[in-house]
Amino acid sequence: MKQSLGSELTQPTASGDDVLRENIRMLGRVLGNTISKAHGDEVLEQIEAIRQMSLDSRKGNDDARNQLTQLLASLSDEQMLLVARSFNQFLNLANIAEQYQTITPGEGSAHAGESSLRAFLIKAKNDVNPAEFYKALDDLSIDLVFTAHPTEVSRRTLVQKHQSINSCLDALTRVGDAQEREEIELRIADLITQAWHTDEIRERRPTPVDEAKWGFSVFEHSLWFAVPKFMRSLHKMLESEMDATMPLNWMPLTFGSWMGGDRDGNPFVTATVTQEVLLSSRWMAMDLYYKDIDRLYTELSVWQCNDELKAKAEGSSEPYRAIMRQLRDEIGETKAAIAAVLKNEKSPARDLIKNTQQLVEPLELCYQSLVEVGLDAIANGRLRDTLWRVYAFGVPLLKLDIRQDSERHTDVLSELTRYLGIGDYAQWTESDKQNFLLTELTSKRPLIPADWQASEPVQEVLDTCKLIANTDPEALGIYIISMARQPSDVLAVQLLLRECGCQFRMPVAPLFETLDDLERAESVISQLLQYDWYRGYLQGSQYVMIGYSDSAKDAGFFAAGWAQYHAQESLIKVAEDNNLKLVLFHGRGGTVGRGGAPAHSALLSQPPGSLAGGLRVTEQGEMIRFKYGLPELAVQSMSRFTAAILEGNLIPPPKPKQSWRDAMAKLSEESCRVYRSVVREDPEFVPYFRAATPEQELGKLPLGSRPTKRKPGGGVETLRAIPWIFAWSQNRMMLPAWLGTGEALQIALREQSEALHEMTEQWPFFRTRLSMLEMVFSKTDPWLAALYDEKLVDESQQHWGERLRKMLQNSVDQVVELVPEHQLMKTDPQIQASIKGRSPYIDPLNILQVELLKRMRDCGEVCGGTMLEKALMVTIAGVAAGLRNTG
Structure with missing residues (x-):
């Protein structure tokens, strides 16, 4: 060349x-x-x-x-x-x-x-009350939940x-x-x-365990090093800019995963698989801790110590080494015991390290001793790095969420009630379901007969609940109910967990995904809070997951975005009225069609109060590699989240004016009408979609463990959001992210022009939406999309492509009317240049x-x-x- x-x-x-x-x-x-x-x-x-x-x-x-x-x-x-x-x-x-x-x-x-975090701290020094700032630091919570992704095809x-x-x-x-x-x-x-x-491409479809191991590698090679780097940098900035000192055990970061726990529509995620992933995660943690402790054993040769450590070390001349040697050996034996279980082999090794406190106590003992005898430089070196890792990752390395479709829980109860001869639970009214579930939840007698032989799908749900009951709560995150629609969907999970022997309170989070579900979210939570039993179960904290992917697939870009915003507002009000801590879990993806946007602007575009309970967000597929694949990238991502959460809680964005709400309501209504008229109502659309994109081929290729459809057959409604969006990105139309926006904006600019321009300048929610559209339009290419039509689509269907490309151009034209200097990506020339160059x-x-x-x-x-x-x-x-x- x-x-x-x-x-x-x-x-x-x-x-x-x-x-x-x-x-x-x-x-x-x-x-x-x-x-x-x-x-x-x-x-x-x-x-x-x-x-x-x-x-x-x-x-x-x-x-x-x-x-x-x-x-x-x-x-x-x-x-x-x-x-x-x-x-x-x-x-x-x-x-x-x-x-x-x-x-x-x-x-x-x-x-x-200045980094975004340092810039905010400088601003906060003058604009924020110190007591409020310290409270915001105490409450700071960043829970990053990693998920598998069928478009992440890169091999480890x-x-x-x-x-x-x-x-x-x-x-x-x-x-x-x-x-x-x-x-x-x-x-x-x-x-x-x-x-x-x-070979770049896997020869076979990855298993859920393979996907989990891909996730573990990000922890092993990046996050393990990033967490102490981030915490050290954060502490220095807080001390230099705010004169703020946080306690030793302050850790705002936690990590979770869906890999091996997300069984929604994935028949390959079974209780056995989940058990293997839980054990593998703990083995990886032990392996990483062993290396850390072994290094500390080598380095901590000093003899000065306080009386408490001296007694613990039983008079050893190298007391720190004595403590580290014992801890290292216990970790090594635990690692060997877990490995034997994973290999289904017998081993004399004992599983000794079962909870995080077993790591914390000896490490904190050594840390406090070093500080007391004046060896702060040693205490705040590698020892503190290890402590930060223990606080962030614990014994499990990450907390595994469990996700299941609401229909699967209904199927269990329906089969059970038919066996008991009391009717078919699935056919009952919502009121009857709630009464039945609450009666059973407050009853002391078991509901499931010991001799009941459940069908295989039902048994799998019960096996998962039994696995949860027998797992250390420290290793588990929350139980997410996808396609949650009614209060009974939440109560059903709580009943099944109890019937399967779960003695601890596992947070159960409804996932509101479709437009109707988002609009009903406030009502569902309000109804649940009427019940004393439910309020007692919550113990003051309610998790709710907001779905971005399926709501956009259901209703289009503007309608989904406004429904998500309004649902969060309503839920925040319910939580405040009931003195509840609300933790909103954002199921965002990397693309605009799945809620993707730069972290800082995305978080600050949410309703005021939405970050009061901390941030819990999914990180998916290739975005994990782009944001966390290197320690320095991970530190940047964590810093951006920290800055946005602190700013969102201390200097919240403005509440929208009524004129802005009215404009968004009309944009939502019109864009949804246009979107659904194309995607749902015209029978010719689905055949065109399948011809003009690689959607059919995606389902056959070994790109992920999960099938591309929740159910076989059917149209777009049965297709998962990821392949729906991914297929349209491949032919460069990006249709799910913009369809309907042009027609809606055209009407709004004609009838509510002043409000729209005001929203663009003053409302982060709306401005972020426009920025997301700008990004989408910069990646579309009508010429390439037309080539897919010419080569792959029957002539009788090619009118669809012509129509959609005209709609795309109209959408671009309307957005250009509103953005700065009427040029796409004018405010982000580096990204614009990168896209153009690629x-x-x-x-x-x-x-x-x-x-x-x-x-x-x-x-x-x-x-x-x-x-x-x-x-x-x-x-x-x-x-x-x-x-x-x-x-």
């Missing part, structure tokens, strides 16, 4: 961009050399020709565009795979370079000037290589010696060559994907497991890598 693959990816706008561009060029050059060595100069020259045609096409050269589509369509299956791999791997390398740039000090980076081995490349980029900035630089560049070439000769590298992948879909559909089932299928998966992964937040 005569030029670097990335020679024109970025346009410099600052000195930091010069470094970014040089890194991308260097990585592209190494990739080109790797491809040349593996496949010859002719292959490399062909890839370079494709790259150049794509660049010219993006500059408006129609001849280059036609040559590009013709050339890619003429390739053999093998050539297609090779070209797809080239552009896919290059986009991943570009992501590495961009990630590195965000964590590197310098102009244009995330470290330039490749993610680890990418992390190593990032480390090399960092090392390059620190060397001045030519020989050292050459050694680092050789290591980069080594890693890129390894990546090229490694497009010539994503375009060939989209064009290849169209041809691959055509070939696969032409050959039918015989294409399964062939090179065509693999090439298709690579294009899917490549488009996802290029667009970043696609699922």
Whole structure:
């Protein structure tokens, strides 16, 4: 390749961009050399020709565009795979370079000037009452819940290589010696060559346990190091800016997971799988703690100590080592005992470390002793890092949530009541269901007969509840009821847990997902709070999960967003009236269609009071890698959350004026009408959708453990939100994120123009919505969408594509009327430049994907497991890598 693959990816706008561009060029050059060595100069020259045609096409050269589509369509299956791999791997390398740039000090980076957290602290020093600030710190709670994601196709081995490349980029900035630089560049070439000769795509669909292990690797390689880095930085900022000192055990961070616990529509997540994931999580924690304690044992050779430690160490001349040796050995034995259970082997090892306090007590004892004898520097070094890890991760490493569909609980009770001869629970009125459930919850006799033989699906639900009952509560998060619609859905779970022997209070959270469910949320919680038994169960704290994905799929962008906002407002009022702590759990995804937005602006666009109970939010799939895949990235993400939560609680956003509410109500109503008229009401739409996107193929590819549909058959309503949105991102229409917005804004600008412009300037909720649309529009491409139609859609259905592309342009036009200077992404030129620079590298992948879909559909089932299928998966992964937040 005569030029670097990335020679024109970025346009410099600052000195930091010069470094970014040089890194991308260097990585592209190494990739080109790797491809040349593996496949010859002719292959490399062909890839370079494709790259150049794509660049010219993006500059408006129609001849280059036609040559590009013709050339890619003429390739053999093998050539297609090779070209797809080239552009896919290059986009991943570009992501590495961009990630590195965000964590590197310098102009244009995330470290330039004051961080968002420091900037807020400086502002708070003058604007916030100190007592209120300390209370906000005491109440600060950030609960990050990691979930599996079928669009995250990157294998763990490749993610680890990418992390190593990032480390090399960092090392390059620190060397001045030519020989050292050459050694680092050789290591980069080594890693890129390894990546090229490694299959990017899994050969089989991952199991839920595989997904959990992928999640554990993020903890092992990033979060384990990020937490103490973040806490050290936070403490320093609080001391320097606010003269605030927090206690030793102050830890605002907790971590949870759905991987291995989310059984909603996933038949592969069973009680047995959940048990294995719980054990694997604890084994990983023990493995990480063992390394920490062993290092502390090596270093803590000092002899000065207080009397309490001396007594505990039984007069040892190296008292700290004596404590660490005992703790290390207990952790090692526990690790061995867990490993034996996982392998189904017998072992003399004992499971000794079962609760977090067993780690806390000896570590805090050593810490306090060091402080008392004047060795603060040692106490606040690696020992405090380990303590911060213990406070954040505990013995379980993370808390596992359990999620199940409300219908599955109804099925259990329906089968049980029929067996008992008292009718069919599923057919009862809501009032009758509530009366029955409350009667049983206050009864001392068991409901489930010992000799009852339940059906297999019902038994699985009961087995899950029994597993919960026999699990340490410290290892569990909350129980989430998806598609919760009535108070009985919540009471049913509480009854099943009790009947299965659960002796502790597990928080049960209804998940309100559809438009109707969100509008009913206030009524459901209010009804539950009328019952003394329920209020006693809560013990002053109520969890409610807000669904972003399914509400947007159900009603469209504006209607879902306004329903989510209004539901939160209503729930906050109910909590205040009942003196309850309300913890809102936000089920956001990475895309706009699933509630995705930059963390700071997203949180500050929520209703005042929504963060009073802390933040609980899902982090999903590829966004985990982009936000937490490196320790420095994780520290940035945690800092942004901290700044936003403190600001949201101490300097809350304005309450919307009535005129703004009226405008949003009309926007919601009109956009929902248009959205549903297309997606739900026209029978031709679903066949068009399935032809114009890779939706059908996504369900057949081994991209995740969970099926793409909750139920077989049916239309869009049965399709999960992730594949629904992901399919539309692949053909570059991004339809779920904008459909209906143009028509709604057009009417509002005509009838309520003053209110809309005021909302844009003064209301974070509305301005964030516009910013999200700007991001979406920057990633759409009508030309590519039209190509999917031309090649894949029957002529009789192609009018759909023409209509939708006109609707897309109208939506863009209306948003442009409202945004600053009437230009998309004007306020974020760096992201705009990044997206623009990536497009010539994503375009060939989209064009290849169209041809691959055509070939696969032409050959039918015989294409399964062939090179065509693999090439298709690579294009899917490549488009996802290029667009970043696609699922």
